[in-house]
Amino acid sequence: MYIWFTLTFFALIPCVLSSHFRGGLLTWNAVNETQILVRHRLTYVYSYCSNPQNNTLECISGCTGSVVTNANCTESNSAENWADFEGETIFDIRHATSSHLGLRFASGNLVSLTQPTFAHSLILKMTVDLSLRSDTGSTNQSPVSSMASSIIHPCELNQYIHIPACAFYFHYDVSYGDYTVALQIEDFTDSSSSVPLSSVPLQFMIIVSSIPCSESCSFVSPTPLDGDTLHSQNGSLQFIARAKSRSLYEIVTEFHVMSPLTFTMSAISQPVVDEYQVTMSLESVANNVIGTYVVCFSAETNKR
Structure with a gap:
């Protein structure tokens, strides 16, 4: 096909x-x-x-x-x-x-x-x-x-x-x-x-956006890199998305995930003072959706 x-x-x-x-x-x-x-x-x-x-x-x-x-x-x-x-x-x-x-x-x-x-x-x-x-x-x-x-x-x-x-x-x-x-x-x-x-x-x-890059949060390790390929095992997959703020006054308030498949997200945690993360989990999938799919995710802050 x-x-x-x-x-x-x-x-x-x-x-x-x-x-x-x-x-x-x-x-x-x-x-x-x-x-x-x-x-x-x-x-x-x-x-x-x-x-x-x-x-x-x-x-x-x-x-x-x-x-x-x-x-x-x-x-x-x-x-x-x-x-x-x-x-x-x-x-x-x-x-x-x-x-x-x-x-x-x-x-x-x-x-x-x-x-x-x-x-x-x-x-x-x-x-x-x-x-x-x-x-x-x-x-x-x-x-x-x-x-x-x-x-x-x-x-x-x-x-x-x-x-x-x-x-x-x-x-x-x-x-x-x-x-x-x-x-x-x-x-x-x-x-x-x-x-x-x-x-x-x-x-x-x-x-x-007209917001300077220096004022925008960014994803850091262990977040998957742009273009990475992740493999599910027996229909299950988990990964961490972690965003780093640019100042103590910037707070990551929400993460978003978009994919043809269904993902759930944990609550936001703060492993260090200026970083915020969630665990994204793929719900179990049936055989008729086996294939390669794109997953997009983003982080939203109190400033944007």
Whole structure:
């Protein structure tokens, strides 16, 4: 199986946050021949975090019908003005006219963009094909990917942003501000295929920070290095993430972890006066998620 990342829209576009959607992602798994389980994350501005949110996912090709998705605020950051709403919803496939289905979430309430001025809508599209795969003999399912909904690009540094199978490179002279990135992730039976088996959206924002690096906390040993490969044993994995503050007045108040897999975190401890750490643990996984996955984590301080 080949998984390709199609760059359908990559915009380094400064934005003014006057509306409420900031991006999102969709993935799916087959339940049976007429149902799929849709995993969804929509990102709003922070003020929406206090209430659950409902949205409509509709079939736009190959079937009919729609479903209302329900989600609660699971992660948020008031300083960076974002709130993630995650949930799972069963979608019933009705009156299918094709094995290749198109589903969409659309809203006219994307955060306002300076350029292009016509971009006012958030659209998340995915394609679903429940046929048996010729390469595995199993029912198809979508690629699985994940990314933090907002990423800090610190001060004037060159930086790689990693997503499974690809990486973005940010040059040091990118102007300060908020930027949006939208990808379409597609998988194919082999490298000669031109029609994707499935296609799922991933949209997130990059915040280019004006805070000097000397004022930002940093990860220190025994934290895994950027690009390290960790191996689970019998479905279990633990590692420590440790952040060092730059002054006695800076306190690490929260850690975040983002991955297609499910991790839990211990409470924050303080091994030395200016360092803070958590233990991140991978919950036991079934055989059908064996593979290689990206894990992203971050630390948040009382100053940022």
